[in-house]
Amino acid sequence: MSLLVGIYKEKKEKDFKMVILPSGENKIGLGQYKDYGIISYLNKKDSKKIGEFILWALNESDNEEIEDEVNIKWCKKYFNCSSNLKVVNEYNNIGFKFFENKYIVYLKKKDGRGYSPFKDENGDMVEYTFPEKPTALELGRKVMEMFEYKERYDGLIE
Structure with missing residues (x-):
């Protein structure tokens, strides 16, 4: 069994938005985010709360088919952005999975x-x-350490 959580962080050092999404499966069995998640404006000092949100999303994730899904574009549903390209330009992404009895980010x-x-x-x-x-x-x-690594790599943090 494989459980997945999507974790997105706005590419900002302060006052950033995070989106944490549990997953299920679509009609053909591929992983898909559920129609709900957590949007927060926590900071690095709130690492415990961020972890709690991620563990909640893992608990909500399953291999069940998502029925009656909302037909709204991914970029609008979770990020209020006009396009998927705008999301990938403005947010870094980390996956968290439970697979073969291992927890991996x-x-x-x-x-x-x-x-x-x-x-x-x-x-x-x-x-x-x-x-x-x-x-x-x-x-x-x-x-948060991994997001900081990526932001330093991208030159966003000095």
Whole structure:
């Protein structure tokens, strides 16, 4: 069983928006975000609360088919943006998954109008596997650390 959570953070150092989305499956069995999630304006100092929100979204994620989904564009539904390109230009993305009894966070990068795995200068995926289920504080800190790494890489933080 694989459970996924999408974590998006506005590309800003302060007063940033975060969107945390649980997932299910679409009619043909592919992963898809549910029609609800959490939108917050927490800061780095709120790592425990960010972790709590992510763990909530993991708990809400399942492999059940999403029925009666709302037919609103992804960019409008969660981000109030006019296009998917605007979302990927304005938000960094981290995935969090529970797969084969492992809890893994992994960084993604802009790839056209979507996201693909982010690889470091050695060609390795930037990810972290927790040795056991993380606490909210551990998870929140690791996620914020990964977002900061990506923002430094992009030159947004000096």
